[in-house]
Amino acid sequence: MKKKKRSHDGAAVNGRLVRRPIRRWFPLFILPTFCCFIIGFLWPFIQGIYLSFCDFNTPRDAVWVGFANYAKAFRDAGFVHAFWNTAGFAVVSIILINVTAFIIAYALTQRIFGANLFRTVFFMPNLIGGVVLGYIWSMIFDAILKSYNTYLTSSATYGFWGLVILVAWQQIGYMMIIYIAGFQSVPGDMLEAAKIDGATGFQTLTRVIIPNVMPSITICTFLTLTNSFKMFDQNLALTGGAPSVMMNGAKLNMTELLALNIYSTYNINKSWHGAAQAKAVVFFLLVAVLAIAQLTATRSREVQQ
């Protein structure tokens, strides 16, 4: 708001003193980042869209085939299976992670001895990479399941819930940090007013605290949603998609999520490259639509401050 109130004079001074001299340094300030951005993102992205309509081994020998790759991708039972797997995984992990992180954060913002230490411990798994995490947990799950004479990759159910536990262990700490920041930003006078008005603890929570931490809830559901849709490393390292069954002559990996399915489609052979790229485009559209829909849906319920 402040900027709009600035006088006309000020804007002119800004232009003369700050803006115009910076513009002359365009090559230094913008070009290095922009060039790398083209190499690391923009060009591969555009080429990726183009190649999804082509039959190719390398981008050099691409032949235009129209929507054939998309048709092939949607006919692939593995892709459809991976989609439902991912959707189910996302729902379960969003609820589990956010509810647990919310409760832990709420408890840790009360007066508790050692709260800082607990916070440190809960956050720690987040710093360990997905591949290493996957390996640690596959060792643990196998050790537990051994006493029941079975193993992790013997059943899709084990693989699914194993991944849920792994991801919860990893991400609860991260979301907890965000919720704690949210709880700490609840205005103290509002809590006091609620107390004076005789609100019970539960009423304070639902009527005062939750509306005020809504921005944190938005961020955390958004992050857990996109994280679970983009989940790759943990999935690869924990089960790698195993176990697999044969269905209509094609291999169907039971615990594969979308990202891993795209990756393994590339590696079947070169006739699948086009279909894998088409899957990647569908995957991108799905993630983009979900992210935007989720952000607009929760943003509208935030309190105006």
Added chain:
Amino acid sequence: MKKKENYSLGSKILTVFFVLLCLFWVMPIFEVLINSFKENAAVNTNAFALPNEDTFVGFANYIKGMTFGNYPFVRALGYSFFITVVSVGLILLFTSMTAWYIARVDSAFARFFYYLCLFSMIVPFQMVMFTLSFTADQLKLNTPYTIPVVYLGFGAGMAIFMFVGFIKGLPLEIEEAAAIDGCGPVRTFFWVVLPMLKPTLISVGILEAMWVWNDYLLPYLVLNRTEYMTIPILVQYLKGSYGSVDLGATMAVIMLSIIPIIIVYISCQKYIIKGVAAGAVKG
């Protein structure tokens, strides 16, 4: 007078509960630790047992782990460290410069680039992985010394978004004063703006470092695989080819790869937790 903290009974019960929960939380890492001191067969038969005089092998697994899979662990550690430091350094330097330009110059190109950055944040890596690895290969970016260019390109979106948000809240008067005192844009940026960016530099630095250090797929696809392995690539490679051969040594490698993270975390956990919270609130 000594101030005595009084905790209510409920809070004491909660403390006990959280102590137990924390023990449960570190259990997986403790498991890796004890298994890294056991011989291979013992890891296979009973992973939860503590090492005893029959199964304890001392640091033999660690010594073996240093060259396990015919790839020296130290080499992977060195590449991981180099790539992370250089990439994060480049990202912080160049994206903060770009963000200042975008925030202060209201040109069509600046706005276009800013929206492209926002857009790149929602694009999953699988969308570009195949074409990116091909492009990087063609431009000879497939070594640890050149891969930071790819990281700067792919990681720019989030960094620019966070820096622009912060710079827009900085008072313009300070930069105007610097300009009146005769500072050119370069001096203004490095001597006036950059020091004010410190909190955001820490947040962005931590988030990008966590990403680059733990990243598996990008370096796996971009780097020349036989020659250069980072720690995640090495761990995945060992699991794939040697995992069933020697679990003890693999546990030692995992432990070695966690130790640097834990050291960094303990020494700057205040910054890490603050940085993550600040970064998330802005995102």
